[in-house]
Amino acid sequence: MNLLAIIRPLVIAVAVVSAATASAAEKPKDFAFGIPLTVDADSAFYRAALPAVFYAGSARADQGDLRVFNGDDAVVPYARLDSPPATREKKATAALPIFPLRVDEQSGELSGLSLSITQSAGKTFVNLTTKDGQPVPAQRLAGYLLDASDTREPISAIVLAWAPKSGGMNTRVRVEASDDLNQWRTLVGDAPLLDLEYDGRRLLRDRVEFRPLPTKYLRISWPAAQAPLQLSAARAEFGDRVLETPHQWTEALGAAVADKEDEYQFDLGGALPVDRIAIELPELNSVVPAQLLARTVPEEPWRPVTSLVSYRLRQDGGEVSPPPLDVAPAGYRYWLLRVDPKSGGLGRGQPRMRAGWVPREIVFAARGTGPFLIAYGNVAAASSALPITTLVPGYSSGAEPLAAIAVAHMGAAAPLGDIEQAKPRREYRRATLWAVLILGVVVLAWMAWQLSRQLNASSPSLKAEAENDRPT
Template sequence: MSINKHPGRAWLLLVGLLCSLVGQAAERPGDYAWQLPLALTGEGPWYRLELPMAVHLAADFADLRDLRVFNGEGEPLAYALVRSPAEETLHEHEVRWFALHAEADDLTDSPGLRVQRSARGTLIELVETAPSAQASARRGWLLDASAVEDPLVRLELDWSSDHEGFQRLRIEASDDLRTWRSWGQAQLARLSFADERIERRQIDLPGRQARYLRLMWESPREAPPLTVARLFSRPAGSLSLPLVWSEPLPADRAADDSFRWKLPRTLPVQRIRLELGQDNRLVPVRVSGRGGGQGRWRTLGSGLLYRLPEPEGEQRQDELALPGVAVQQLRLQVDARGGGLGAAPFLRIGVRATHLVFLGRGSPPYRLALGNADAVSAALPLETLIPGFRPQRLEQLASAEVVAGAKVQAMSPPGSAPDWKRWGLWVVLLLGVAVLGLMAASLLRRAPSH
């Protein structure tokens, strides 16, 4: 074949050669400073991985643009990043409540309820009856959530002002008022401290549906009179991911006796957890944050942290919710009138989890790679990676997780020898471009004039 007679074929051959060289020079694991081995569970082809906090802290960018997944052949895989919306949409519901009176510890049948069965089905009627002399203690409250169709994520209560102190209760859920399932325990508090009133009136719920909630007081044994009961639900089609927590971070003590932490990078902190080392702690605190520089501190939240023993179990509140503002420095100011914290405490930070969904291809082992200051995001929209995707499908995907005990490890030591194979490929690529330019110029000179 003559290049002069068939210039089009020559161009195609050269373009094919260059594309092949570019493919060989594509990203590979050695371009990234860190790696984590992955284990797969279930049938793909898509796999979902909840990124641990170590990944957020080791990445070069807060938006995880330098994150990749490679297969056993060292090929990059298509992936998407799934995040909760910056502002979660919740719906508020006022609900009816009914007192539950009993003396026994175990309520196998709730007083004040009338259940009527007929051929047409079951009719449940809520009736608040006067307590009898034998069942004078108000042990709890029944909340009617039958009008709420979405998953329940939060409960807010208020009670008469003359009931102060700590309250511990258990939460149970039911759809028929016969069979109850546990939704855990909760603590409420109302304290007067240094001319201030400190309250804890909100209870986090597990994000599941239920028609009725039963709140049973354990300490004290009698429930206070409720004045407000509100439920908050999340729209069923919306996406909400759990929190992931850091390892304990040591504090530095500042000249003003505040405690400070500098995070490895800027993160939208949703919650903090303080390690209260000893019993009998009652600590009013204020938390502020700022970026990585020396700008002004911004107040993020305040509250009462405590760890107090009691005969029926420890009263503990060691977490504080924050608004999710991106910060790199945190400051904790402690009101010394509560006794202080003593030694510098350790702090854990919680951020909203990010899920990585990738399309499996090739053979294992699969590896998560990160740490490349020159990387640009290669993430696809989730609807592109999984055509027809719906939020409810996320939990149905096969799962991937970091191999047990694995830690973020360097893929190649800093300052290692240059990748001569990669440089050789780029040199050949540049030479190919030069040859292509020379051939184009030669063909133009020899082209017949018209």
């Protein structure tokens, strides 16, 4: 048997099929759908946000079947961008009205006294009394009241100003907060304040930081044995405000699951990168604890996502419901609401889901001539996305590098090739390759078995020859 004659055709067949599968140039007609792109500037790179219709038509859960073609129907390289980070905005400071708090010489700290505010003829007056309502003689400066009632943001620090003193200043203060002037909570128990000058240099510490919190009033005080602090002004600093990336919202009506009481399934129409979920209940005055599950395709088991308590209550002539719930970003198309049976169910009607998501962006190289095209919808197409740092030299994550990349505008999605290409059962090329590879394994196993038989058959004759050659 000529083994080479058997192996050679097999190797050639496998190589031809593999090469044809791997190196066949992809064309727009190989994909079910396409979105045209228009560009305004003359730039090397462009970016585009993927719309909901893309997720609905993509044939892969990871959207790896995306391609970008130029006007010559040639593939151009592209990269995916991660979800944009939330930006933080530094809010300006605000001046706070200050009111000195004076006590008699024999009084201790301010904690044993009552505070009240009155307004008359456009002026504000702060009154200090004992717990039984007796006025306190204003003989010694014991602290200050800062009025923050007009602020709407959480305060994270206060900046104090005072008149310079000969010899400098080194003192410590207590900072407290209250919303009613009766109950006070300590924010900083022993905050240092410094104002020292030496050899033409000044060391100044006039800022007191604390955990950001909304409050109406702040109180500054110090021990009775300590020299009073002569403040001239105070300003409030606010914590950075997080500016959320704008979300798009997709709604889906729940459908009762057959043979499953208190379970409702939602189909978002595509594997959207959802990170916000809101459940709208069908009936007023409902409170429903439930579990939320999700999956990518109907064949997969349900995966727990989170637990929640949804409600829809009548209040003050209107309705109140919980804010959208944050969930870990994931590309699930199908969602399941499993209601706790102890809550009595949802009542009449079906629930509705509102899913919030941030459109993902791609960046592509404008190689060749336009117009450019995003193609998608081919279950056999493996991902060809490059890392963004590979595609764009010197790229670093952040808002500024992204803003420097020109924006490509999207047109309406339209069919390109056979829509059946987006369905798993039409994986002809992959099935053919696997069939050839499996056939190769079978043939190699048969060849090994035949070779083993030949070796075993020749063993007796070889043994006899060895016996004949042995010297007597």
